[in-house]
Amino acid sequence: MIRVAILDVDGVLTYFRSAWQHLHKVLGTDNWALINRAAYSSGLINYRDWALTDALLWIGVPRTWIEIPITLRKGAVELLRFLRDNGIRIIAVSGGLNYTGIPIKNYVDYFISNELIFNEDNTLLSVRVNVENKDFINELITGMGISWDDTMAIGDSDMDIPMLRRARYSIAYNPVSEEVANIARIVINSDTLYPLIDVTKAILGM
Known part of the structure; x- marks a missing residue:
């Protein structure tokens, strides 16, 4: 029995594997982002500091430039509709950014990601780090009264290992x-x- 499906967003529902890198490409900040990524990879800064430093590259950029339309992977909407129509609750979780949630928000029960923060004039101010890792999922599904035995998890990266294991x-x-x-x-x-x-x-015996 499946009562809840946990889906990674970047690389699964989207063609790109990183919402951060995708936005850097769109805004032309790739080269500066490489410096931040190298600092994080070498242990000079932690994940939260890396995220804040990366977001600084976009400070002052209009919201309309950042909340760009994205192309969902073929079959994404059909998958979400199928899960919903069969009574399966959907948790979409991402170590990326919340603009990826815009095209799926009407299909999921929860969308959890790092959140871009905007000024009153709708220019970017900073980022709120909500997802340093995905360990919080255990608390979330427990609060929903659901066991890991009733859970399907779909992911592609090392960050997804904890939920894939459980x-x-x-x-x-x-x-x-x-x-x-x-x-x-x-x-x-x-x-x-x-x-x-x-x-x-096949799992549902259909």
């Missing part, structure tokens, strides 16, 4: 590493999300 039905979708692939019960490599619908149907 969920009864764990799916690595286009995994970035062998470790992610090895932890999941099912591995799917595809350009679309239609295979995930087929797998879910």
Whole structure:
């Protein structure tokens, strides 16, 4: 039985693996972002400091430039509708940024990500770090009265390992590493999300 599905956003529901990097490309701040990323990778700054430093590169940028339209992966809406129509609650979680939640907000029960903060004039001010890791998911589903035995988790990156390890039905979708692939019960490599619908149907006995 599946009562809740936890879906990573970047790399699963979207074609790009990082909302941060995607926005850097759009705004032309890639080169400066590489410096911040190197500082984080080498341990000079922690995740929260990296996020705040990265957001500084966009300070003063109009909201309309930042909340850019994104293309969901083919089959994303169909997958979300299928889960919802079969009574499965949906948690969309991302280590990325909240602009990726705009096209899916009407299909999910929860969307949790780092949040861009804007001034009264709708220019970017900073970022609120809500997702340094995904350990908080355990508290969330427990509060919903749901067990990991009734949970399906879908992810692609190392940040998704904790939920893939605990969920009864764990799916690595286009995994970035062998470790992610090895932890999941099912591995799917595809350009679309239609295979995930087929797998879910099989789990539900449809």
